[in-house]
Amino acid sequence: MTGSLVSIRNLSVSYRRDASLPSLGNIDLDIAVGERLAIIGESGSGKSTLALAIAGLLPSTATVKGTILWSGQPQLPLGGRDIGFVFQDASASLDPVMAVGRQITEVARTHLDLSRAQAESRALDLLRRVRLPDPDTALHAYPHQLSGGQRQRVAIAAAIAAGPRLLIADEATSALDTIVQADIVALIKQLVAEDGMALLFVSHDIALAAELADRIAVFRRGEMVELGSTDAVIQVPQHAYTKKLLDAHIGLDAAPMIAPTGHGHV
Amino acid sequence: MSEPLLAVSGLIKRFRRSGTTVTASDEISLSISPGETLALAGPSGSGKSTIARLILRLIEPDAGRVDFEGENFLALRGSALRARRARLQMVFQDPLAALNPRATVARVLDDPLRIHALASRSERPERIAALLKRVGLSPDLAGRHLHEISGGQRQRVAIARAIATRPSLIVLDEAVSALDVSVRGQILELLLDLQRAERIAYLFVSHDLGVVRAFAHRVILLEDGRIAEQGDARAVIDNPQSTIGKALVAAVPRLARTTIQDRS
Known part of the structure; x- marks a missing residue:
């Protein structure tokens, strides 16, 4: 056993006021080093709240109880360095007036001790790895000059720029069309395998999750109702x-x- | 064969963006029979929503002809256009964006009855209650605001508004795409029930080939504003011939269950 990267014990999240994010109750969950775990649920299930809680991104109006241990250590993981986060809307997570290359080098330079030249070369390498066409030109492009799928590739490059051990993808392919979605899922699968990252794949789509996850956790109204290997959850749901x-x-x-x-044909 | 309800021929729409011209509808021709569901599917940017909007006259085409209920729809103006529009309705993906989110359910349903003079002021509450019942909602919801009800309930209200004017054709533009899967099936069943009872035809714009295959009679697969392939929905999706058709089908996530549950 390689041990847990993240250990969640008795986690509850609630909000003082009726908020747009659903609350969570009494979650126990481990994310193993290098595993691909899917969190499945419908609206109001709390699946995104869980992802935000792990990444320390919950709003200040949230009350969090329980513990989230990172690599068995009490200190919190650092967003960007230890955890990369890819959201549904890449246009909202990228700075619209900053060149794509700089958005990636900023992440790399913030968390890694790199010179400007080293960071730039890393950004170029990352744009190649996420298979952006013409990466040399793309470095200087702005987000609005890219397609939705290309923007999501850039967001993924920025998320993994500092070499995190956990990649969280929260509905990261939901706004993309089916063909682009399949490409991005294949890319995420390849990147986490190459870098030995664990993946937390948050989705409403159980078929999509089943294509890439080792394990599936099913959430409903803030509770985890089932957790098991993908095969068990799909073939013999409890x-x-x-x-x-x-x-x-x-x-x-x-x-x-x-x-x-x-009805005849046309 | 009966007269088509909708016949579109040579529909062209070009958009100019930063120096380049995109042809979103490149001489599209199609027809829909009464009571039939025709799906438009394709990747983003293939023109499916543009074609739907051209047919609805939400945008004007550069060229082409649309005949609806035997009339040259694009030539209609003023009161004749308004009268015919009652027969051609629409339901979009996000009812909060398509309808006034601060309006009450009653107000949303009152508008078409009033605008098309389908019921007098005193008759309207009763008609609104009947419409709500028809789409599986309690008439008690009439006083609620749209933002206070669930997403599935909102989409039922949007459907009730669409059927209020007794349309023969409803354009459904990704109308079930944002719904939770447990709600989606119920909305599709409601649409099928309305189709069977009222012989309503649907133009079903969707990116989801699984739903298209289960719900539509025929499908047109689009790429770059052109028809890549068309035919019986199950025949096309089970055995696509075009390159884009093969790519679209290959990209659909497969859920390989060894024990198929009885769907009855």
Whole structure:
């Protein structure tokens, strides 16, 4: 056993006022070094609240109880250095008036002892790794000059620039079309494998999560209702809610909802 | 074969952006029969929402013709256009953006009844209650504000508003894409029930090929404003022929369950 990267014990998050983020209750969860863990849930499940709590990004209105241990140490992980975070909306997480290259070098220089030249070369290398077309030009591009998928690649490059041990992707592919989504998921999978990062993949899409996660945790209304290996959760779900989610999935093999008709073709 | 309800031919729309011209609808022709669901699918930027908006006349085409219920829809003006618009309704992805979020449910449903003079002031509360019941909501919701109800309830209200004017065609632009999966199935069932009962046709714009395959009769796959492939929804998605069709199908996440649950 390589040990836990993150140990969450009896974690509860609540809000003083009725807030837009749902609360969480009594969560026990370990994230192992290098594992890919998916957090699945619908709106109001608390899945994003959990991701923000692990990254220390909860708003000050939140009351947090319980413990989150990082590598068994009581000190908190540092955002950017120990944990990389990729959000759904890359345009909102990137600075619109800063060149893409500088956004990545800033992360690298903040957390690593690098000269400007070393940081720039690292940024270029990262843009290659996230497979941005023409990385030399992209270094000097601004976010609005890139497509949505390219912006998310830049956000991923910035998230992993300081070599974090945990990458959190919170609905990171939900705003992308299906083809770009599949590319980004493949990229994330490759990057975490190459760098030995653990991945916390937060998603509403259980089929997408099943394609890349080792384990799946199912959240509902602030509680974790099921946790198991991907195979176990998909093939032999224990909780009725997990079964409901699986049954509600409309995949390419779903029974048609409509009767075949005599409608001709165009 | 019966007259098509909607017949679109040679529809062209170009957008100019920073010196380059993007053709979002490149001589698109399509038709929809009464009671039929035609899906428009494709990657982002393929033109599916633009085509839907052109048909709704939310944007004007550069060229082309749209015949709706046997009339040249693009030539209609004034009261004739308003009257025909009642028959062509729309439901978008985000009802809070499409409708006034601070309005009450009753107000949202009162508008079409009043604007199209479908019911007198005294009749309207009863009609609103009936519309709410028709979409599976309690008439007690009438006094609530849109931002106070759940996302699924809001989308039911948007559907109630769309059917208030007894349309023959509803454009559904990613109308179930933002819903939780447990709610999505119920909304799709509601739409199918309305289609069966009222013979409403749908133009179903969606990026989700699984839902398209289950819900639509026919599909048009778009790429760069052109039709890449079209036909029976299940036939096309089960065996795509075009390059983009193959790429779209390959990108759909697969959930390989060994024990298929009974969906009954």
